[in-house]
Amino acid sequence: MSGWNPLAPLPAVERWTPLAKVSAAAGVALLVLLALGPLILNANLLDKLTTLFIYVILALMWNALAGYGGLVSIGQQAFFGLGAYGAIRLADAGVNVYLSLVASALLVGLVAQPVSAFMLRLKAGEFAIGMWVLAELAHLLVNLDKLVQGETGTSLIALTAYQADSRRATIYWLALAAMAVLSGIVFALLRSRTGAAIQAIRDDEEAAAAVGVRVLGTKRIIFILAATGTAMAGALWLATAISFQPKTYFGVQWTAYMIFMVLVGGLGTFEGPLLGAVIFFTIEAWFGGSGVWYLVGLGGTALAFSLLLPRGIWGAVERRLSLRLLPVGYHLKVPLGIPESNMTEGASGQAPSAVAEIPPVER
Amino acid sequence: MASDADQPILVASGIYKRFNALVVLDGIDFAMRPGEAIGVVGPNGAGKTTFLSVLVGAHRPTSGKVRFRGDDVTRLPAAERCRLGLARTHQVPRPFTGMTVFENTFVAASNGGRFPRTEAYDRCIDALSLCGMLGIANRRAETLGLLDRKRLELARALATNPVVLLLDEIGGGLTDKEAGELVDTIRELRRRGIAVVWIEHIVHILLQVAERLICMDAGRVIADGSPEAVMSDRAVIDAYFGEGTP
Numbered sequence: 001m002s003g004w005n006p007l008a009p010l011p012a013v014e015r016w017t018p019l020a021k022v023s024a025a026a027g028v029a030l031l032v033l034l035a036l037g038p039l040i041l042n043a044n045l046l047d048k049l050t051t052l053f054i055y056v057i058l059a060l061m062w063n064a065l066a067g068y069g070g071l072v073s074i075g076q077q078a079f080f081g082l083g084a085y086g087a088i089r090l091a092d093a094g095v096n097v098y099l100s101l102v103a104s105a106l107l108v109g110l111v112a113q114p115v116s117a118f119m120l121r122l123k124a125g126e127f128a129i130g131m132w133v134l135a136e137l138a139h140l141l142v143n144l145d146k147l148v149q150g151e152t153g154t155s156l157i158a159l160t161a162y163q164a165d166s167r168r169a170t171i172y173w174l175a176l177a178a179m180a181v182l183s184g185i186v187f188a189l190l191r192s193r194t195g196a197a198i199q200a201i202r203d204d205e206e207a208a209a210a211v212g213v214r215v216l217g218t219k220r221i222i223f224i225l226a227a228t229g230t231a232m233a234g235a236l237w238l239a240t241a242i243s244f245q246p247k248t249y250f251g252v253q254w255t256a257y258m259i260f261m262v263l264v265g266g267l268g269t270f271e272g273p274l275l276g277a278v279i280f281f282t283i284e285a286w287f288g289g290s291g292v293w294y295l296v297g298l299g300g301t302a303l304a305f306s307l308l309l310p311r312g313i314w315g316a317v318e319r320r321l322s323l324r325l326l327p328v329g330y331h332l333k334v335p336l337g338i339p340e341s342n343m344t345e346g347a348s349g350q351a352p353s354a355v356a357e358i359p360p361v362e363r
Numbered sequence: 364m365a366s367d368a369d370q371p372i373l374v375a376s377g378i379y380k381r382f383n384a385l386v387v388l389d390g391i392d393f394a395m396r397p398g399e400a401i402g403v404v405g406p407n408g409a410g411k412t413t414f415l416s417v418l419v420g421a422h423r424p425t426s427g428k429v430r431f432r433g434d435d436v437t438r439l440p441a442a443e444r445c446r447l448g449l450a451r452t453h454q455v456p457r458p459f460t461g462m463t464v465f466e467n468t469f470v471a472a473s474n475g476g477r478f479p480r481t482e483a484y485d486r487c488i489d490a491l492s493l494c495g496m497l498g499i500a501n502r503r504a505e506t507l508g509l510l511d512r513k514r515l516e517l518a519r520a521l522a523t524n525p526v527v528l529l530l531d532e533i534g535g536g537l538t539d540k541e542a543g544e545l546v547d548t549i550r551e552l553r554r555r556g557i558a559v560v561w562i563e564h565i566v567h568i569l570l571q572v573a574e575r576l577i578c579m580d581a582g583r584v585i586a587d588g589s590p591e592a593v594m595s596d597r598a599v600i601d602a603y604f605g606e607g608t609p
Contacts, residue, residue, distance in 0.1 A: 013484045193469075193473040193480065196466055196470045197470055197474055199461060200459045200467075203458070203461050203462065204458075204460075206421065207457035209442045210421065210445060210450075210451055212442050212471065212474035212475025212477070212523055213474045329462070329463060329466060330463065332463075332465045332497075332501055334500060
């Protein structure tokens with residue numbers, strides 16, 4: 001590094017800001033507090049929180065897929081439904097019912113691997129619609145299963161072997177754990193080098209390939225993760241509802257909810273979908289009984305957000321206040337003397353003589 | 364590698380590229396030595412950008428072979444060629460708009476350059492500093508103007524630690540001062556041993572760097588040699604100004 005003034009501070013990359021450390025700690029503290037829920041809260045509240053956790057998982061997964069990966073899918077209900085169906089099948093085969101919930105999600109993740117080979121060849125709108133077709137196909141195939149009896153459906157009978165209270169607490173903890181683990185995985189993935197590559201593919205696939213990003217393999221990671229997480233949400237939903245009617249699980253409304261939460265909260269921000277899930281949960285609690293008008297309201301709100309606040313609530317907050325609670329990006333701390341916002345002037349001031357000299361590396 | 368100094372580093376032989384009935388590349392043969400600086404000129408539609416795309420693997424040639432560092436890379440996808448040290452810039456910049464300037468280069472360094480994290484950081488800082496972009500490293504790329512987008516193309520390509528760098532009209536629209544800075548930067552790259560193929564319409568900038576000039580027209584190489592020889596070549600003058608120009 002002979003070109004640099006040895007006394008001048010070098011630019012440094014900052015990833016964990018003090019604020020980020022505080023908010024990560026607060027997040028962990030909140031999870032610990034929530035883990036005490038079954039000891040403190042009443043049954044009704046526990047059920048509601050379990051629902052919220054499932055919504056958070058759905059929003060988190062759709063945002064990872066579409067907001068970071070650029071893979072806009074309107075067929076994620078395929079994995080939601082398959083997650084529930086897999087749990088029914090596994091429990092019927094004698095697997096412990098709680099274990100079958102988790103195992104089903106992992107199995108769906110395995111199935112998503114060959115599925116990705118076909119689906120990821122499709123681009124943009126083709127992918128979105130292709131996923132919907134896939135969901136319909138999965139729905140029809142599940143209907144053929146004698147155990148499911150077509151649209152009559154079946155239920156996760158094995159759960160009824162457990163007492164209502166212990167069942168409620170276990171499912172609550174399971175949902176909380178799934179939410180925590182999946183959030184952690186998404187956060188770690190986005191902060192990893194793969195996470196940066198995923199976002200580059202979202203912005204320009206060809207340019208990403210031109211700088212050495214292995215496009216297909218990288219997309220596959222996010223696709224399979226989203227499939228697994230969404231399947232986990234489906235299995236958990238089954239555990240709270242017990243009854244399984246294919247139409248309810250393979251309905252496109254699930255993806256509509258995901259899109260709503262992500263668009264309102266903030267597409268392509270880590271914090272946004274968490275916020276979006278809370279908002280959706282609240283709206284549903286207040287207006288969920290209003291039938292068709294509730295759905296009209298949801299659609300109208302999502303539309304308004306995409307037109308007026310395309311980056312959602314959190315995107316706007318982030319931009320206004322440059323507030324990043326859980327940053328997944330990189331901030332270069334540039335020493336004084338180099339203006340933060342130079343456009344063109346002084347650009348060559350440090351090039352090329354004052355440049356750190358790094359010889360090409362032998363590959 | 365050191366003993367191959369006289370072996371050509373990048374070779375294209377018998378390259379044809381057709382898009383349906385349209386023949387864009389009509390039998391191109393090309394070879395470059397390590398560290399060489401080659402300028403490519405030619406009228407619009409001559410096939411310069413398509414040729415560059417075939418070299419880096421963005422397009423497959425209809426027939427013909429591309430060899431890089433001694434290996435046949437004709438069937439190798441663009442990402443793998445970049446990882447071997449073949450990098451390009453785009454004529455119309457293609458930044459990762461949702462990411463910062465620094466993150467743009469980080470993707471390049473950690474994938475194309477295959478650098479581990481901290482080494483990738485150093486590479487990015489070096490590339491950004493060389494292109495005069497350190498001061499705007501934290502700006503989202505979507506907020507950049509055209510000039511900075513072009514600089515980012517160069518910085519990103521540099522972060523991949525290229526052995527051969529292919530530049531596609533990176534000097535278009537620059538003022539004289541900016542063009543001078545660009546020439547300085549590219550001279551610095553050459554000093555570091557990076558070979559450069561530079562497609563450019565602004566010939567007087569090109570001649571400050573290129574030690575060899577290639578002129579293309581209608582999908583063929585019509586002249587190849589020293590800049591002086593190529594610029595005074597009859598076929599080149601005809602291609603640019605029409606036949607019969609004195």
